[in-house]
Amino acid sequence: MQKNWWHKATIYQIYPKSFMDKNGDGIGDLKGITSKLDYLQKLGITALWLSPVYDSPMDDNGYDIANYEAIADIFGDMSDMDELLVEAKKRDIRIIMDLVVNHTSDEHAWFIEARENPESLERDFYIWRDKPNELVSIFGGSAWEYDETSGQYYLHFFSKKQPDLNWENPQLRQKVYDMMNFWIDKGIGGFRMDVIDMIGKIPDQLIDTNGPKLHDYIKEMNQASFGKHDLLTVGETWGATPEIAKQYSNPDNQELSMVFQFEHIGLQHKPDSPKWEYEKELDVSALKAMFNKWQTELELGQGWNSLFWNNHDLPRVLSMWGDTGVYREKSAKALAILLHLMRGTPYIYQGEEIGMTNYPFKTLEELNDIESLNYAKEALEKGASIEVIMDQIRQVGRDNARTPMQWDTSKNAGFSISDKTWLSVNPNYKDINVESALANPESIFYTYQKLVELRKTQDWLVDADFELLETTDKVFAYIRKTKDSSYLIAVNLSDQEQIFDYNFDVEEVVISNTELEPITDQGKLQAWDAICVKVK
Secondary structure: OOOOHHHHOOEEEEOHHHHOOOOOOOOOOHHHHHHOHHHHHHHOOOEEEEOOOEEOOOOOOOOOOOEEEEEOHHHOOHHHHHHHHHHHHHOOOEEEEEEOOOEOOOOOHHHHHHHHOOOOHHHHHEOEEOOOOOOEOOOOOEOEEEEOOOOEEEEOOOOOOOOEEOOOOHHHHHHHHHHHHHHHHHOOOEEEEOOHHHOOOEHHHOEOOOOOOHHHHHHHHHHHOHHHOOOEEEEEOOOOOHHHHHHHHOHHHOOOOEEEOOOOHHHHEOOOOOOOOEOOOOOHHHHHHHHHHHHHHOOEOOEOOEEOOOOOOOOOHHHHOOOOOOOHHHHHHHHHHHHHOOOOEEEEEOOHHHOOOOOOOOOHHHOOOHHHHHHHHHHHHOOOOHHHHHHHHHHHOHHHHOOOOOOOOOHHHHOOOOOOOOOOOOHHHHOOOHHHHHHOOOOHHHHHHHHHHHHHHOOHHHHOEEEEOOOOOOEEEEEEEOOOOEEEEEEEOOOOOEEOOOOOOEEEEEEEOOOOHHHHHHOEEOOOOEEEEEEO
8 A cells, every 4th residue: 555644644623713813813813823833843743734714704714715715814814824834844744724615605706796697607606496495504494595686596505605516517616626726836735625525415306415426526626636746635524434435535546535534423412313412421332333343444555544533513522521520631641542543644623632621601692603503593492491502502512612722821821912812711721721731741732742753653553453352331442453563552431440351461551641550460440541552
């Protein structure tokens, strides 16, 4: 199998509004990101994935793009973007852009022309119908919006200010590829592709994802843009199975490097229920089964995994599945060790490396996220209590991931000198911040730093097979094995002592958040113990 740089990379995701505010307006910006590159270099990451920084009215925090080749004023301008690219390259850090081409903003020039001139070329860049069908928006309500100007309905699977693009139109596809090449020519390291499995939609057949032409479009995109370059491409594919993931990521297919699949994230929610009906406890046996399936069925050479716990759309994993109390640091390290030693490219979401947690939202006025606000409005209209709604949002709402990065103990956690930040800083920033993490050699940060370094230097993390071990319910243990060596990873995903009785000879400890003796001597794992050892 040909090895690419991203096989040994660790990617760090930045949510630009929340990372670092350099100009003091309460909103993060590109200069802020550039100012923190030394920190990211210290962590050791290979590439930064930026959530969208393009020109946008910000109805959905930048995922509603008005101009793909301009920077939103709140983040700076193109000279700031160019400076970030130059400074990142000096530190051997690549920039991954967020590619949002399932939809645009209704303020994009294409849609303005399409709306005002039904005879225009751009009219067919979007999806119009005389009558709506039963398709629903992911943000609630119908996926069709009536346009008074032209007397038809247009499709929007997200906000009504995010009209869906019509990928059946070849001129539209070429415009997208031209835009991608604009960014490739600037020297970016690749693309994260927002809801890419939706571009093959067939609305008249009620097909929203995995349409029959989807892979044709991606192959064409590959050939017309990034396929000629050594770039990382990762598609957001909520409905992917290992078989579908192979279609995307098998090198022979010439599509993408990898995809994000969300099957393990689905364990946050009650089966066959909306996301707001969350599970109060992690089903560890189900988590083991899912990771085992993806690790063994997406075989080396036939596809490639992405590995993540957090992103801008998800609650903080520590608040969902870890321990935010006495075992916060130990459970954060345990979750990191468990994930990063599997086969695939790991992704760290900003603040994960210092153990940031969900925000204790008390009122709807504290929220910004359109999805949460729409849900609250609908739920209140149906008679749900505000107490229940706020509990749900505190647990699984998207704003939990979007609160400002906690840098130090100064005002606004060092994120901004502004009197008001766009989202409030988590009140626990005095205890959880970068400054204190860097000062403590035993902090979560240094566990992540070591995991990033292992990924760069240890070939077995790419090559070794994966074998899940039979254990008690709360213990997740697996072996990574090559022809020459074997590595045991064992993690207790609970705050209770667990039996872990294995006969193995330890050759060396690779990484651990605990003392090794109780495991080898007594056959037990203490609360949130996590180890990786080379075994004979």
